[in-house]
Structure formats: C-alpha cells, structure tokens
Amino acid sequence: MAHQASTLSSLTNPKSIAIVGASTDPQKLGSTILSNVIDSGFEGDVYPINLKGGTIQGLQVYKNIKEVPGDIDTACIVIPRKFVESVIDDCIEKDVKSVVIISAGFSEVDEKGAKLEKQIATKCKQNDINLLGPNCLGILSPDANLNLSFAASHPQKGNIAFLSQSGAFCTAMLDLSLEQNLGFFNFVSVGNKVDIDENKLINYWNENSDIKVVGAYLEEINKGIQFISNAHKLDKPLIVLKSGKSEEAKEAIASHTGSMAGSSQAVTSAFAKAGVIEVNQIKEMFDTMVGFSWAPLPQGPNVGIVTNAGGPGIITTDTIIEHGLKMANLSDKTQKSLTEVLPQAASVDNPIDVIGDAKADRYENGIKALIQEDNVDSIVVVLTPQLITQIEETAKNIMQLSKTTDKPIFAVLLGKHYVQSGLRILHDFEVPAFSDIKNAISTLSKMYTFYKYQKKAPQLPNIQNYQVDGKYEDEMRKFLKQTQNSNKAAQPIPETLTNKITNEFALPLPAQAITVNYDELLTFAHDNFPVALKATTEDLAHKTDKQAVFLDLKDEEEFKRAYNQIEEVLRNAGVSEPKFLVQEFITDYQPLFIGSNRDGDPNIYKSQSGFGHLMALGYGGIYTEIFNDIEFTLLPNTREQIKETLSKTKVWEIMKGARGKETLAIQEAIDIIMKIQKMLLTYPQIKSVDFNPILVTTEKAVAVDIKIFVG
C-alpha cells in the first residue's frame, strides 16, 4: 500500500506521457486530450501513439507504446475497449508506472465489460501499475501544468485536491471554477475506480502539504471502514457530496453505474465519525471549497457584520442564528470607537450599519473595528448597490484588510449586475465573496464545525479492543450458512443460542429463580417484591385455560394466594411436582431502545466491504416508531462516545432525572450498550439486533426482549 501510494506521483506529476489513441481528427477524444496536454503547458515528454504513425500537432507519432524511446510515467488510453487489454500488456512490458483508461464500455455497460475490467485490473495490480478509470474524464494537475483529460477547461493552480465519480460533475465544477478563479492542485475523474479510488487518493493527498483542502463527489464509497479510517487520519478538511441518499436515487445509481449506494444513515454516521464535511449540492460544494481554500478557519462562533443596509443585515442575522453561529457582542470600547468614525444615524452595535450613503471608508472603519474586537471570530461584510456605494473601492479595502488578520472575512455583494466588478476583484485576490447571504453563512458554519472537530480531535477506537473470541462462533457460522443456503433473508437465531450469547456477554436480565421449593420461592420473592409468578410447565396452556401466571405480586399475602391458585390449577391438570418461576416484576422504569443494522457483508470487519454495524439508541417500548427519538452511531465507540450519542436523545433527558424525578441507572444502561457492541463486533454474522425495551430503573438496566438476526 505505502509503495503504491507514493508512486501516485507518476500519475499526478509525470515526467513523460503517452497518449494511446492520439488522433488528428478534432472530433475524437484522442485529439482533444493531446491538445489539452500541449495547451496546458506540460513540460515533460509527450508521445502520441497511433497505428497510423506520422506526426500530430508537430509531435512524432509512435505505432506502439513499446516503440517509444524514453521511459513512460503515465499512459493515457483512449481507444475502443476491445483493444485496451493488449495495450495494458504493452504497458507492462514497457514498465509504465501509471495508466489512465478514458475509454468507456466496461462494468458500467455489461457483463462482458465487467469481466474485461477485472482482467485489466488484475494485470495492473500484479505489475504495480496505478490504474485510473476506466470510463473517466482523466486527470488535471494544474500544479504540474498538466491537463490530461478531455475537459475543456484549464483551471488555475491552487491548494484543492478534488476527485469525482462523475465526469459531468467534473465539467460543471471546472466551469464554476473558471468564473471565480478557484485553483486546484489535482483534479481527478476516477470513473469506475477499479484501482485508484477515494481511499488511495485521500491517503496520497494527506502527505502533501501543498494541499489544504480535499473535495470529493461520490456515488458509492469503496471499503467503508477503511474510508472512515483514512478520512479520520486526513489532516485537512474533506468535503464530500455523496449522492444517492433517497431510495429513488439509489435506483438511478444502480442503472447508472451498477453500484450499490449503501445505507444513507450509515454514510451520515460515517461522515460524523470521520469529521467529513457533508454537502448536498454542486454550488454548495463549490462555495465550501472556496471558503476552506481561501480563508483561515474561524476560531469561535461569534460573527460580526458590517452592512450598508438594515434589511439585509437582519436577514444575515437570522441566517447566522439558523446555522448555529452566534452574533458577536461588541465591547463598549469598540462601539465607542465606531461612534467616533461613523455618522450619528449609523448603528454601532452588531450588525454594524454604516447606512445607505456609506462609501468605502466607512466599511473600512467598520471592518477594522471588528478585526480588533476580541469577541469577534469572523467577519461578514454585506453590501447592497446603492446610489453612491463604492463597490470596487470597498472590494479593494476588504481584500487589503483580509491580509492583516487571521479572522476569516467573507463578503456578500447583493444583486448581480452592479456588483459584478466588486466580486471580480475579490475573487481575483482569493477573498471568499458571495452573491447570496445563505451561501456565505452556510460555508462559514461548516468551517467552524470543522475547527471544532479538529480541536476536539475525537479518537477512532480500534475494533480489536472491543472484540473477544466468540465462544459460539462455529454455531453462528453454521446458522448463517443454513440461512444463506436456504436463500432466506436474515433469520432470528434459536432461543438457545440467544441465551448462550446473552450469557457470554453477561447481559443483565430481570432477577429470577426456578425451583420446586416453596420456601426458596418465597425467600426470592421477599428479596424482590413486587414479583411475577408462573408455572414453568410449557404445555400447561394445552391442558387448562385457568390462569397460571400472576404479575405484580406486592407482598407475602398476595404471593401465597397466587401460589395456591397456580398449584391448584396444576394439580387439576395432573402436573405433579411442579416447577415455579419467580421473577422480579419491574414497574417503574423507562424503556430504552437499542438496535443495530449491519452495513456490509457477514465478514465485514475483515472485508471492510461496508461501514459495519450501525447502532440506534433511543426511546423504547411500543411507541419507539412514533416518538422516533433515535440517534445513530457506527461501531466501535468508546464508553464516552456512547454517552455522547445517547445524550442527543430525548430519553437521555428523562434518564438524567428531569422534572424532579430521580436519576436513572445511566451507567448501567451504558454498560448494556457496551456489551451489545462487543457482541456485534465479535459476531459480524449478526445482521441486526433489536433490544426493545431495555428497562432502566433508578438502580439498574435489564433486557427483557432480545431479538438477534443473522444474515
């Protein structure tokens, strides 16, 4: 892995390139790609390959990659699929380090293509060749003056590394970036991602300190558990648009790429765990990359506003609060200093309103005051184009002042036509500037969320620390195999196995005793009132319709009466030497729900094919669905992390002892959750579990209804 990752530089920063399928016909991709390589100013060697030979765009054409005199770092293949495999053979012979297969017609099309793709992937892997694609747009490395793709745009150099599973998404993003001069370090279209995928690229980019931001458009995530680990390790913001969250979109993905989109809740939980910044729209992704690329992180939630209009200042305030940020309180000192430089009608409190006839100097004064104010962590400058507004001068002031501070300064220039020149100036000097308030504040909010995540540096617990050697692994596997062989969906494990596993992980159950001895029963009852009493004879129901179960027995008198009645029933039914079950009867409890579903295959913690077990915690009992008070977390979690998840639920508020009620047994509830976690990580064959309810009292937490499914 480490070897491969380091050699990705042969792809992102090659010294020599061969283009297999280079063409003189401008309608063909092979022509476009060659032009792009030349136009982007690539300084290494470029070898067009085409059976026809001759010259293209002044370069000598070779008929075969093997004829090329020098070494080849990267070969770009843009020929029909049936010829691709033999070119790969040539690449192996020529010791090419990286291959980009632009050609389509592989696993995204049919079975035959899928088979071919697999063969090619295997060959590349065996020969340590990095493979990008197939079915991709190519790669752009502005840092290496290289556009090895058929994208029409050459983006600026910059500090963003970007990957996309959709070529069209690349195109749209590049087109947006042209307008705002947003620069990229690498820009990679991963196509069917049979080798180079999000995992390899994230690891590779993590080692490059010139890269400040990583962005990714993904339709499905390869090796979920690995992804979480890589994303967590990444020392920079990772912004991801994961499409296919709705069931309807998953169908569309299936017909589009043949891949599975995965559980959207698992994805959301994975992102939360790894500190991934989730976005949902193309423009949102672009704006978020702009913010992270161009501005420092806000080190706190407090925003200061300077505006030349009250209305938009109010909308900005609403938007700040809506996004979980705060309005900065300006100190008396700051307000006083503003009074001295602003007209009387101005507002010197936050939002600072420099009013409609403000020229650039008033904005400058307002921004300077916010830079100096300790209570301000970030600054938003709102401008509406009024009669004497100095749009360009104000933009220049913002740009100059941005250089003097570690606080992010975001500009919002409202309108369109009149403010264009101001936006242009700000974008040219890499100051985040927006034409909509929400886009600015939403970006700022994501940056602050990332700042908090980084500062807290949450740990990613090691799965091994939460696993044991399962005593009943053979039994589990056997049952799994039966289920799979019978082509059944996930099946509940037999009660005996449930009991064994419950025992193995010491899951607490209500206290109980089974005996034929009345004195023993009574002693137990005395220790546990109220209790339930029943006959253990299972087939009693067939013999009589008389009552043989009594609940909520409060004292010896009630207990004795119940015992006598059952005894009589049993005697009449012909049961001699009856065994009784006495159990504590828990009345005053809070029901808690613990559930889990597995994302990935039954060998998940080795295969890493998905995200593993997703745990759901919340209000239990018969109204679990109605309350829908559920929080999710992917395993494994430390005890502290389980508590953190649980503390987001409403049932947590109740367990803490709201409204004068006693605190419930929170530690004991967390104990159970930790035990269930261990059970799941030990037995990855478990497809789902349902513990509902867990009864949580002031003293303990016990499970009363356990369902374990294997599949």
Added chain:
Amino acid sequence: MAHQASTLSSLTNPKSIAIVGASTDPQKLGSTILSNVIDSGFEGDVYPINLKGGTIQGLQVYKNIKEVPGDIDTACIVIPRKFVESVIDDCIEKDVKSVVIISAGFSEVDEKGAKLEKQIATKCKQNDINLLGPNCLGILSPDANLNLSFAASHPQKGNIAFLSQSGAFCTAMLDLSLEQNLGFFNFVSVGNKVDIDENKLINYWNENSDIKVVGAYLEEINKGIQFISNAHKLDKPLIVLKSGKSEEAKEAIASHTGSMAGSSQAVTSAFAKAGVIEVNQIKEMFDTMVGFSWAPLPQGPNVGIVTNAGGPGIITTDTIIEHGLKMANLSDKTQKSLTEVLPQAASVDNPIDVIGDAKADRYENGIKALIQEDNVDSIVVVLTPQLITQIEETAKNIMQLSKTTDKPIFAVLLGKHYVQSGLRILHDFEVPAFSDIKNAISTLSKMYTFYKYQKKAPQLPNIQNYQVDGKYEDEMRKFLKQTQNSNKAAQPIPETLTNKITNEFALPLPAQAITVNYDELLTFAHDNFPVALKATTEDLAHKTDKQAVFLDLKDEEEFKRAYNQIEEVLRNAGVSEPKFLVQEFITDYQPLFIGSNRDGDPNIYKSQSGFGHLMALGYGGIYTEIFNDIEFTLLPNTREQIKETLSKTKVWEIMKGARGKETLAIQEAIDIIMKIQKMLLTYPQIKSVDFNPILVTTEKAVAVDIKIFVG
C-alpha cells in the same frame, strides 16, 4: 377602505406628477428621481417644484405646488423633514391624490420625527390622500412607464407586484431582475408604511388581473389578523420574506426601524393559514417569483427529469425527494418510445439520461416524451456542458417546447462560464432557468404547495362564530386593569374565577362528589372505581401528619378501609361531621397538552394589532418540554382544522390507538380544545393558558390542571 383602495391608481398609474425638491444638482436625490421619471418614458405631465424656479432638464420649475397649472395625481416629496408638513398642506389645498415622501428622519430616527410623521399621516387621512413612506425609495410602475424612485434600474414590464419595507432590498432585487429580465407590474418601497402598507397593497393588487404574482419583503406585519384575511382572500400567490425571526434579529430590527418583530411562530402559523409562500433568502425570493411569474403551476407532485449526465441526475433525484416531490413513473409506452429515439446506452427510465454526447435533438425527444406522459406533472431539464453539448440549441428547444404544454418546464444549466449563453436565451423568453439544482426544485416544490393550497381552498373561519358574550367579562377586565396598573407581567386569575370560567365553557373535569354521607360516597365510588378519597377539611394538615388522602382505591374493601382510617384521623384531630371528597381516579390515560399565547394587545380581536391567540397542541405531562411534540395553529379553527393540526403530532398517533392499543376519546379531546378556543376568543384579555395535562382515556378527556393568565 374601498374608496381609498381604488384611488391607489393615482399612485401606481398617475397622469401627472410633481416632484417637490427637484434639483439641478446630480448629487441630490431630487435630481435622480426627476431623471428616472423622464428616462423611464413617463408620458404624463411632470412638474418639478423648487423655490429657485427656472428650468431643470428642459422642464419649467414651479416654486410651489399650488402654482402648478394642471391637476396633480401624485406629489413626490424629497426635501428635509422640517419642510415636509407645509408641503402636505399645499397638497391638500391643491387636491393632490397621492403623496410619496422619500425624505427620511421620521419615526425611524427619533421621537420628534415620530410625532411629525403622525401629524402628516393624520392630515393625509383626513383629506383622503394616499401616503407612501416616509423614508422610502419611491415607486416603480413599469406598466405605466414610470420610475418614480431613486433606484438606478428600470426593470422590465411584467406580471409581478412587489413591495418592500427595505430600500436596500429593493435595490438588490432590481439588480437581480436586470440580469434575468424579470418583469414587474408595480414595485413599491413602503418605507415607514404609515398609510400604504402590505394590507392596502395586497387588496389593491387583488383586483388587477394583469398581476399574477405578489411578493413582499417585510420586517414586521401591520395588523396581523387583517393581514391573514387579506392574504387569504388574495387570488394569486403571495411570496413573503419576513425577516427578524431570531431573537438576535429582532434586536437589530428594533434599532433599525423601532418596530416590533412579533412572535416568529405566530408569523409562521399565520402564513400557513393564509397560504402565504414563505421564503428566507433574497435569491430564494427572486427564484420563487421567477417560477410563479413565468411558468404554469404543476398540477401534481410527479417530476420527470431529462439529463445528459448520471451524477447530476442522481443529485436532482435526491433533491426532489428531499423537497417532498416525487419521481414520476414512466409508462412502458413512454419508455418504449424513448428506446426508439435514444441510443442504447441511454436510460429511458426516470431520470431519462440522454448521456454525455447528447445533442439538442436527444433533449427534444426526452422532453417531448415527458410532455406526453400522463404520469408527469412537471419537467426538469438538467444540462452539463460537455464536449459536444449544444447549449444554445438545447435552450431554444426547451423554450419552444415550453410553449406547447401546460406543464412547467424548468431548466438547470450547471456550471457558469460555458452555459451563460443558454441561460440568456431561456431568460429572454421567460423560461425558468437556474444554475443550481436546489434552487429549481425548491421553487417547483413551492409552486406545487401553492397549487394544493388553492385547490383545497381552506376556509378562514369567522371569529364571531366562535365567540359568546362572556359572563365574567367585567371581572376579567377588572383583573386585567389591576395587573396593568401594578405594572406586572401576565398574572394568573384567582381560583374562583378559574372555576367560574371552567363552568361557563363546561370544561370537563374528573367526576367527583362532596358529602358527609357514607352511603352517598360509596354509591359514587361504586360507579367510578378506582377512586381517590380525601377529607375536605383544609386545615387538617396543621392538626395532624396522619394520612388523610388515599389514591387508587379499587374496590369496596379498600374504600371502606380508607374511609375508616381517615375518619379516625379526623376524629382524633377533633373534626366533627367531616365532609369527604371522592373523585374518580384516572390511571390509564394519555396526557395531552393544550396551551396558548396571545400575539397582540388585550383587545386584539377588535384592534387586530397582532395575530391573536396562537394555540399549541401536543404530548402533555411532565415531559412536554422534552418531547417537544407541539403543533401550532392560530385561532379560530373549525373542528376539522383542529383535528388537522392535532393529527400532525405524535400524541395523535398514540390517541388513534397505535400498536394494538384501543383508540382514545379523540372527539372528546377535540371538544375540549374547541371549548378552550371559545374561551380565548371570548376573553381576549387572556394572555396565555396552560392545560397540562388533559387526561385522555378511552372514554373521555378531562382537564386536571388549569392555568389562565391575564395581561
């Protein structure tokens, strides 16, 4: 009212205009406004007024409005505030019909300005003069070729009527509209809105069939109840951005306009009742107006997509589902017809993917199929700029096809630079075209919501039908006055008054009896087991610490034991002939919460100063705050509307009888809510009520804890 409303045409479509403060100095607003009137092509008479006389821009200047030879429909005043009142006197003398006061310095500045504003408003009202402003940008009536404002832009003619409480918001909106050729019928900056406000304009615009859409930016709403009624009556979409929802923003509004922003929940409920389309951002407002202005309403939720790229198709699908719309199912016939015209690699299911090498003809085929498909209610065309994409031809096709169908067709052209020409074509021909998926889908979703609202035509119940003559109105008023005189916040009314009102509206309480007679007690108990029994002697607690209350008595045996014990306690405490209270003891119930807060003053249903009583319904009991299962509705509501509100809560699911449980007494619960509604509408002095819990059993609903506050 009717008279005034009709004469607003003297403002929106005047035959003659005087500009008081017209100036030769281009730095002055009086000069800008005169230029705007001339440049906008106004064909009526224009009279510049200035003490200096002479000519300005070729027009003769009059020293005083009274010197003008002809009639004056509208006088626009743009001089320092101290001179404004005498000009109003002149206007009265001259019989001017409408006045626009551009000048600032009134209630938004200080007490003196507020007083002056009031005097001017009174004079105008007494003389039937429409007054726009003060402190506003003016009015633009593209339909009348009139820009009577100091806004720099002349927008196109169109079918949108727009009003704004912020001049800067106007400026930003006009600048946006220039870029997209969005046209307006009227565009009004209402400033301090002392006379012409949202209520008058909405009524006026309702009568004009050339107006298709009404938009408003508001910081506070004048006369809330009237607003609801007017907005409800309006036969066109009303799109409102109401800023100042956060507490923080309310502070900013207070310092900005001196007005109160009101409860944001009341505003949201008012909008829901009146079918107002709520937006939160400037661009969102603009896009929403574009959709309603240019496209027909979708008559169903089913969206069909045509795209040239899988990834953006998936993002669009996710966004459609997220916004509550649906993906249309395409019939076999449609899919088959598409197979015939699209290449094999295309997807003929929704989203229709015409793939990356699609030219305009494939888009045309895809859109035509969706137009013909009965299951499709609206069409979204997604385009990414790929190598051979025909952007302009495709735009022209979309434009042509839009003319052939009653289904809305929205275009989303992703990217920026390359797609500009396509957007330009679509905007020029008034086809909604967006550069972001979310903006398109969010607009479509709002249009469908409005379609459903219009189709359902929900009634607005008449307050009078839900009021009675309160028996205790004098007592209520007296108590209110006491509270107000003592400068106290809202106060709970005395228990005796609570009992009287509870009785007046027949609010059901738990059944109970008070008597000295054991047999009567026992008879009651038999009818109501389980019961609670207690001594009514109030000062018993001082005489003994023995138990004199017993709960949950299940049968005669338990009842008798309790009676004897209390009797003994009483006897020992020296109480002779003790009175007992026996009450049904309700154990198996669902707690329901009913609360209300009043928006507006204690005379609200006459003053209409606010929105009236906002009712909150939801899960009751001690965890009301934790569950936060609350739905709101403004009074009055029909029984059906109360049910509709309640049915959005989770407690409703429980009351309906979830999970095999019996259905609870829903009708009886609604009865109580209707009674409480009547009580609130009868006694507007009530500032808030708190009925928590209402116990709802399978048979009835009773109130056990009633709190009524007046203030």
